[in-house]
Structure formats: C-alpha cells, structure tokens
Amino acid sequence: MSTSRATMIEFDNVHKYYGDYHALRGISARINGGEFFSLLGPSGCGKTTLLRTIAGFEDISSGAVMIDGRHMENVPANKRPTNMVFQSYAIFPHLSVAENVGFGLRRDPRSRAEKARAVEEALEMVGLKGYGARAAHALSGGQRQRVALARALILKPKVLLLDEPLSALDRKIREQMQVELIKLQREVGITFVLVTHDQEEALVMSDRIAVMFEGEIAQLADPETLYRRPNSRRVAEFIGVMNFLPCQVTGEAGGHIQLEVAGLGQVEIEPAQAPGVTRGGPASVGMRPETLTILYEGQQAGGREAPGVVEEVVYYGDMTYYDVRLDGLDHSVRISMRNVFGRPVLDIGTRTRVAWSPGALVLFR
Amino acid sequence: MKIPFLRLYAMAYLLFLYAPILLLPLFAFNDATVISFPLKGFTTQWFAQMAENEALRKATLNSLLIATSSAVMATALGMFVARAATRFRFPGKGGVVGFIMLPLVLPEIIVSVSLLVVLLQLGVSLSAFTVILGHVLICTPYAAAILNTSFGALDRSLEEAAYDLGETKFSTFRLITLPLVMPGIISSLLISFTISLDEFIIAFFLAGAEPTLPTYIFSQLRFPKGIPMIMALGTVLVAMSVLLLTIAEYFRRRGVARTGIKDTGGFL
Ligand SMILES: Nc1ncnc2c1ncn2[C@@H]1O[C@H](COP(=O)(O)OP(=O)(O)OP(=O)(O)O)[C@@H](O)[C@H]1O
Numbered sequence: 079m080s081t082s083r084a085t086m087i088e089f090d091n092v093h094k095y096y097g098d099y100h101a102l103r104g105i106s107a108r109i110n111g112g113e114f115f116s117l118l119g120p121s122g123c124g125k126t127t128l129l130r131t132i133a134g135f136e137d138i139s140s141g142a143v144m145i146d147g148r149h150m151e152n153v154p155a156n157k158r159p160t161n162m163v164f165q166s167y168a169i170f171p172h173l174s175v176a177e178n179v180g181f182g183l184r185r186d187p188r189s190r191a192e193k194a195r196a197v198e199e200a201l202e203m204v205g206l207k208g209y210g211a212r213a214a215h216a217l218s219g220g221q222r223q224r225v226a227l228a229r230a231l232i233l234k235p236k237v238l239l240l241d242e243p244l245s246a247l248d249r250k251i252r253e254q255m256q257v258e259l260i261k262l263q264r265e266v267g268i269t270f271v272l273v274t275h276d277q278e279e280a281l282v283m284s285d286r287i288a289v290m291f292e293g294e295i296a297q298l299a300d301p302e303t304l305y306r307r308p309n310s311r312r313v314a315e316f317i318g319v320m321n322f323l324p325c326q327v328t329g330e331a332g333g334h335i336q337l338e339v340a341g342l343g344q345v346e347i348e349p350a351q352a353p354g355v356t357r358g359g360p361a362s363v364g365m366r367p368e369t370l371t372i373l374y375e376g377q378q379a380g381g382r383e384a385p386g387v388v389e390e391v392v393y394y395g396d397m398t399y400y401d402v403r404l405d406g407l408d409h410s411v412r413i414s415m416r417n418v419f420g421r422p423v424l425d426i427g428t429r430t431r432v433a434w435s436p437g438a439l440v441l442f443r
Numbered sequence: 444m445k446i447p448f449l450r451l452y453a454m455a456y457l458l459f460l461y462a463p464i465l466l467l468p469l470f471a472f473n474d475a476t477v478i479s480f481p482l483k484g485f486t487t488q489w490f491a492q493m494a495e496n497e498a499l500r501k502a503t504l505n506s507l508l509i510a511t512s513s514a515v516m517a518t519a520l521g522m523f524v525a526r527a528a529t530r531f532r533f534p535g536k537g538g539v540v541g542f543i544m545l546p547l548v549l550p551e552i553i554v555s556v557s558l559l560v561v562l563l564q565l566g567v568s569l570s571a572f573t574v575i576l577g578h579v580l581i582c583t584p585y586a587a588a589i590l591n592t593s594f595g596a597l598d599r600s601l602e603e604a605a606y607d608l609g610e611t612k613f614s615t616f617r618l619i620t621l622p623l624v625m626p627g628i629i630s631s632l633l634i635s636f637t638i639s640l641d642e643f644i645i646a647f648f649l650a651g652a653e654p655t656l657p658t659y660i661f662s663q664l665r666f667p668k669g670i671p672m673i674m675a676l677g678t679v680l681v682a683m684s685v686l687l688l689t690i691a692e693y694f695r696r697r698g699v700a701r702t703g704i705k706d707t708g709g710f711l
C-alpha cells in the first residue's frame with residue numbers, strides 16, 4: 079500500500095567506474111515513494127554498486143542521484159535519509175541486541191526512557207520482543223536479520239536499502255522472511271529497495287523490478303509484465319523458463335504482425351507482444367511452459383494446436399513437466415501441466431497434441 | 444612393539460628447548476656462588492641482593508621506560524599500517540607494506556650499526572631515546588602483523604553500518620572499530636613490550652651510558668660472584684614473560700570468542 083506515488087529516488091544517467099572497469103553504464107530510473115522495488119540480475123551486474131550509490135557509500139563517476147527531490151552529490155552516507163540492511167547483517171558483535179537496535183538513536187535528543195521504548199517497539203515490530211538484553215553474537219541467522227531490520231527502521235528512513243538480505247538463510251526461513259518483509263513494508267510504508275539475484279524472490283516481493291545485466295537496466299517493469307512480456311531473450315531466460323522457437327517476420331497487416339513460426343505455422347500477434355522488434359526478418363518467439371497445454375483423447379483445443387511426441391516426463395507431485403517435440407522442430411518444448419485427479423501422466427514416446435494460443439507468444443529479435 | 448618415534452621426538456624437542464630455562468630458578472635458589480651440581484641448599488639471598496643493587500634498579504627502570512614507549516609507539520604505527528593495508532588500495536601498496544615488514548628478517552646487527560652511523564652523523568647523542576627509536580623499528584612489523592589480523596578480520600560493513608546510522612567517521616572508529624580490534628591492540632602492546640625488554644644488540648649499540656637490563660646482565664657475566672644474582676634476575680624475567688604472553692593470548696582468545704570469528708590459531 080503505497081502512501082505516495084511521487085518519485086522517491088531518481089537516477090539520471092549514472093555512470094560508475096572502478097579504475098578502468100565500467101560498473102554502471104548510464105542508469106536512468108525512477109523509484110516511487112512507498113514502493114517495494116527490486117534490483118535483479120546475475121552476479122557482478124552492478125546491483126550492489128547501484129544500491130550503494132543510493133546509500134552514499136559509492137561516489138558516482140557522472141550523472142546524478144536524487145532522493146526525495148534532493149541532489150545527493152555532496153551528501154555523505156551518514157546524512158542521507160536512507161538506511162541499509164547489509165548482506166552480512168553487520169550486527170555489532172560487542173553490543174547487546176537492544177544496543178544494536180538503538181545505535182542510530184545515539185544522537186537523538188529524546189530521553190533515555192523514550193529511546194528504550196522506541197527500541198522495544200522496533201524489536202516487537204520484527205518479532206523479537208524481549209530479546210533486548212541478549213548478546214548479539216549469539217543470535218541465529220534469521221534473528222540477526224531481524225535485528226538488522228529493526229536497527230535500520232528505527233530511524234524511520236525515507237528509503238530502506240536491502241542487499242541480498244535473505245541469501246544467507248536456508249530455504250524455509252527465507253520464504254517465511256519474504257512474507258514478513260512484504261508485510262513489514264506495507265505496515266511502515268517506507269520505500270524498500272531490495273537487491274537480489276533470485277528471480278523468484280523478486281517476483282514474489284516486488285511492486286516493480288529492474289533487471290540488470292552488465293551495469294545496465296535491461297527492463298524495468300512490474301512482475302507480471304516482466305514475466306509475460308520480457309523485452310529481450312536475455313530477460314526472458316533470466317526470469318523463469320521460456321521456450322524459444324525460430325520464426326520469420328513475414329509482414330504487417332491491420333495493426334498485426336505476421337509470423338511464420340517453426341512447428342506452429344502462420345501466426346498473427348499484437349505489436350505489444352513484440353516489445354523489442356521493429357523490422358521483418360528472422361527472429362524467435364517465446365512461450366512460457368504453462369501457456370502450453372497437452373490435449374488428451376477427445377479434448378478440443380479452444381484455439382490452435384500442434385502435434386508432437388513426448389520425449390521426457392518429470393513428475394513433481396502437484397505438477398508434471400513434459401518435454402514435447404513438435405513435428406517440424408529439431409528440439410523439444412517444455413510444458414508444465416497441473417496434475418488433476420483421475421488424469422494419467424503420459425509416458426515417454428506418446429504421440430500427443432499441444433494446445434497453444436497466439437496471445438501468449440512474445441517475439442524477440 | 445611399536446616405538447612411538449614422533450612422541451619421543453616431540454618430548455626430546457621440548458626438553459632441549461626448556462631444560463636450560465628450568466635451570467635458572469634451580470640455581471637462583473641454590474645456596475652457592477658456583478653454578479654447578481650438586482645443589483647446596485635453599486636460599487633467597489640472591490633475590491635480596493638483586494633488590495638492593497642500585498645499578499640493576501637503574502637498568503630496570505631504563506628497560507621499563509624503553510619497552511613501554513616502544514610498545515606504545517610501535518602499536519600506534521602498526522595500527523596505521525594495518526588500517527592502510529586492509530582498508531585502502533593505493534599504488535605500490537605491496538612494496539610499502541613489504542618494506543615495513545622487512546626489519547623482521549634484517550639481521551639486527553646490521554640495523555644497529557647503520558642506525559649508529561646515521562645517529563652519529565646527525566649528531567644525536569646516544570641515550571634511552573635512541574634505543575627507543577631502534578626498538579620501534581623492530582617492533583613495528585610484529586605490531587603490524589598482529590593488528591593486520593585484527594583489522595582484516597573486522598567486517599567492513601560493520602563500520603559502514605555505524606556510519607550509515609548517522610555516526611561520523613571518527614565516532615565510528617571509537618565506537619565500533621576500536622573496541623573490536625582492542626584484543627589485537629593489547630596483544631600488540633604486550634608482544635612489543637616483551638621484544639623490547641629483552642632486546643640486546645640495539646640496546647648495546649645505541650644506549651650510550653645508560654644500560655638496559657640485557658646489557659647490564661651481559662656486563663655482569665664477567666664477574667663470577669655476580670652470577671647467582673643474574674640467575675635470580677633471569678627467573679623473574681622468565682616469570683614476567685610467561686605472564687605477559689599468557690595475558691596477550693587471553694585477550695586474543697577473548698576477541699575471537701566475542702566477535703565470533705573462527706580461531707585460526709593466533710600467534711602462540
Ligand atoms: N571496490 C571495487 N573495486 C573494483 N571493482 C569493483 C569494486 N566493487 C565492485 N566491483 C566490480 O563491479 C562489478 C559489479 O559489482 P557489484 O558488487 O555491484 O555486483 P553485484 O551485482 O552486486 O554482484 P553479486 O550478486 O555478486 O553481489 C563487479 O564486476 C565487481 O567485480
């Protein structure tokens with residue numbers, strides 16, 4: 079629930095060099111107030127570097143970073159309206175939990191008792207009520223994470239920066255913390271900027287996501303757009319699974335783009351399904367596994383269908399993944415099917431028909 | 444039967460290493476002026492004699508002054524080295540750090556003679572101060588090595604977190620860095636103190652008319668009558684060294700436990 083839609087953070091053509099290494103290559107983007115924003119990308123793409131330019135730990139080589147309308151050029155990290163949750167959590171090992179959480183209040187003019195109450199409230203917010211007197215170095219990973227959160231949020235920053243805060247936790251706690259972080263963000267209404275290399279985590283948690291490769295933002299969109307309409311093969315491959323089929327762009331008519339797709343034949347798609355393509359010629363189309371359906375005996379496709387042979391079956395209990403080779407294709411496509419009671423799982427080698435819909439295709443150069 | 448070679452070897456090794464030191468207290472309490480077996484009887488007169496000796500007291504005071512000053516200065520310099528080496532990148536860093544560490548392997552006699560030449564050329568008169576200069580030179584690499592470990596083990600994001608939470612660079616150092624490297628600082632002070640206290644060659648060359656404990660002991664070895672007292676003095680020094688190193692190790696271990704860093708064995 080965003081409290082304000084105004085721009086909170088603005089990057090204007092930000093470049094960053096480490097010596098000769100060009101780590102950020104012209105980043106321009108806006109992050110809205112009250113938004114849960116994620117920076118997603120493979121290792122070394124510059125996510126942490128970009129996050130640290132917001133925090134003020136990294137000087138930029140050119141361009142501008144604005145926070146809440148203010149130029150940050152000469153504002154050091156300790157004067158910025160941002161706080162950070164570090165990947166290692168950076169819990170001060172020689173202080174107690176309460177001293178850690180209250181660390182940022184040292185310069186606060188409030189009375190001792192009021193500060194203690196603020197610390198207790200912050201601990202309660204992250205589910206660590208009554209942990210104040212504990213030694214910080216004796217906490218578990220999940221607890222450290224919560225202390226780091228409470229410590230950063232106690233100053234009521236305009237922006238909370240999180241650098242892979244969940245990557246050190248094991249799967250179960252990580253999934254639990256994802257939900258808690260979303261709730262917390264809605265509760266406090268502060269802009270969260272999260273760095274992650276886990277696409278699933280980004281999709282689950284974010285209002286909007288910037289996908290980064292090699293110091294550039296490849297696509298900035300909400301999770302659904304990113305998943306359904308990735309603007310390049312690279313983004314499509316990074317987020318989830320996508321099948322690619324070679325095709326030819328044969329023409330345009332009545333506002334539609336006409337394609338000749340291997341294994342599927344003649345197809346017409348909307349221009350919105352071709353975010354990055356302008357000219358005709360060779361290209362490829364992408365299809366998510368769940369947009370394809372295996373047709374059983376006697377079932378009719380609502381739209382179009384293509385014949386093929388089952389080459390591989392992976393059974394997951396609730397889901398089954400099939401690799402099906404469509405006639406006229408030299409590689410198989412992945413299809414995910416929800417398992418329904420009473421419906422058999424197909425065997426390898428079965429001939430089958432696959433239903434697909436032109437509306438689910440994405441065209442890539 | 445299998446002969447436990449390794450165990451025998453280890454035992455022989457320790458025996459050769461420590462047996463001579465065990466002789467010190469033995470003869471320090473022996474009621475005879477000649478250092479030889481069989482032992483005669485128990486006495487504390489050598490310790491009493493030691494306590495009354497004016498020249499010895501002066502040498503002790505000299506040594507304490509020199510060792511304390513050297514330890515403080517070497518540790519302060521070591522902190523600069525460690526911080527530069529672990530936190531900053533600059534051209535020629537490897538070379539600079541290498542040169543700071545070099546006195547570890549330079550023969551002390553070379554260091555002493557060259558220092559002597561330089562000091563005499565500069566017209567500086569020899570005193571406890573010149574010994575301190577020499578000792579700082581040889582203690583700094585040890586201090587730097589110990590503090591490098593402490594500063595290196597310190598997670599950089601701890602300092603960034605404090606800065607991020609509104610502290611200044613200086614208050615971050617005081618509130619976070621200093622307490623966390625304190626065990627290293629204490630170890631460094633104690634090690635440097637110990638090294639300076641029993642250093643002979645530099646003290647011998649640079650002390651001028653002011654003897655330190657080691658140079659005093661050396662000068663007394665010419666008089667056979669004084670030797671039992673030297674034994675007593677040696678006993679006290681060994682006891683003090685063991686005590687200091689134990690304290691140093693205690694602080695190092697406490698630092699390891701407190702910051703949750705994995706123990707890599709340390710310097711003892
Ligand atoms: N202080 C530095 N000096 C030199 N190069 C650096 C420095 N910090 C980062 N880099 C380089 O900049 C690039 C981007 O680093 P960054 O830490 O932002 O990546 P990241 O996307 O956060 O990756 P990861 O997922 O591995 O944390 C990397 O290639 C890295 O080697």
Ligand SMILES: [Mg+2]
Nearest residue numbers: 125126127273
């Ligand atoms: Mg990173």
